[in-house]
Each structure stands twice: as structure tokens, then as C-alpha cells.
Amino acid sequence: MNTIRPIARAILPYQFRVSVANIRNELETLYRPVAFWQAFADFRKLRSFEDVDQRLLERLTFGWGNRYSAHTEYMAAYLRHASQSKGPILECGSGLSTLLLGVVAAHKGSQVWSLEHDQTWGDRVQKLLHRWRLESVKLNVDKLQRYWGFDWYRIPDAQLPQKFSLVVCDGPPGETFGGRYGLIPMMAKYLGPNTTILLDDYERAGEQTIVENWQKQIPCQVEAYGDKRKYSVITIAE
């Protein structure tokens, strides 16, 4: 393949190469929903989520087809932690992760609370939760609110459980005022000793600064994982 591409580039006219690339993109767009359906059906058949096959994670992300969705290393980590977690899960930023965590929670008889700020995106995720009958997820869609020096989700206090065992923090988007900083000041009362926070995008300087600030506010242990794209595992201390 590596040797064929440069030769093809040299001999095929530019216009022809562009048309082939366009056709391939069109076919991919048509095929993605089918690929997702098949991959998700296979995922639901799993009996353990501790070590999900990399190929299946790739099929899921290909089928989902969204540049915002998490990378497979982070996916494997949140699935492993979710399957080991002993209580409810909080998710910040919905998407493919909401569906997958919903399957794990349904399997374990536990629940996921997901916070989402974008109404259009939230409607799309909710529709899929409904289609796949994932009642283990409570998706709360509401605009971000301005707090003291940062924006964060509105918190549906009346609906939330007392404590979360796991937080999968992949939102709000990086360009949000204050980024993901609001998690600790706003949600600390729902977190306790041994709650684990999985924070995505830890290769970004913004996320590293946020974690440094969190460390000044709560006793916790921080470990970084991942190669090109990093995530951190933050465990709140006793």
C-alpha cells in the first residue's frame, strides 16, 4: 500500500484522484450507520467490559464518525473503570461514551447521570438512548451557566444521587470559559474518598493547569496515561 500510493499519485490525473476520494467519502458516510449498528450490537453482547477488544472500539468510533468522540485508549479506560465501579457514574459531555457507559451500567444494575449543554447534540444522544432502550442513563440537557470565574453545567441537584463513584469528564468543550475547571468547585459535594475522575485531553496545557488547581482544593492522587492523546486518572484520597 505504501509503495502503491506514490506511484498512483504520479500517474493518475489529479481530477481522477479527487473523484475517487469523493466517492470513497460518500460510501463511508453511507456505510457508517450500518457499521455503528453492527458494532454496538456486538458491544451489547459482551459479558465483561474490563478489557474490550481494541478492534471493537475502533469499529464503534468509525461507525459513530464524530471527530469529537474520545480516543480508544480513553474508551478502554472508562469502560474498565465503569465495570469496576461500585456506585453511580457521572458523565460530563455526552456522546458515544453515554451509550457505552449506559450498557455497562445496565449490565451491572447501576446508573449513569450525564450532563450535556448542547440541546441539538443532547437530543441526538437522547434519541439513541431511547432507540436502544438504555434506561440506565439519565441525560440532563441544559445551557452552561456562569459561576465565579468559570462556566459549568447547571446541576440538577434534586435528581442526583448522594455520591458518584466514577466521573468521566470529557466536557464541556475546551474553549468553554474556565474549561472543565468547574467539576471540583461545583460537584465536590457529590464526590468522596475513592471517587475516580477520568479527565480526557490531558495533553492540553489547559487541562494540566486545571488539575493543578484541583490539587490545591482536594487531596488527590493524579496519574497520566496515553501516548499521543493523554488522559488523567485522579483518585480522591481518604
Ligand SMILES: C[S@@+](CC[C@H](N)C(=O)[O-])C[C@H]1O[C@@H](n2cnc3c(N)ncnc32)[C@H](O)[C@@H]1O
Ligand atoms: C468531547 S465531546 C464529548 C464526547 C463524548 N464523551 C464521547 O465520547 O463521544 C464534548 C462536547 O462536545 C459537543 N459535541 C460532541 N460532538 C458534537 C458534534 N458532532 N457536534 C456538535 N457538538 C458536539 C457536545 O456538547 C459534547 O458534550
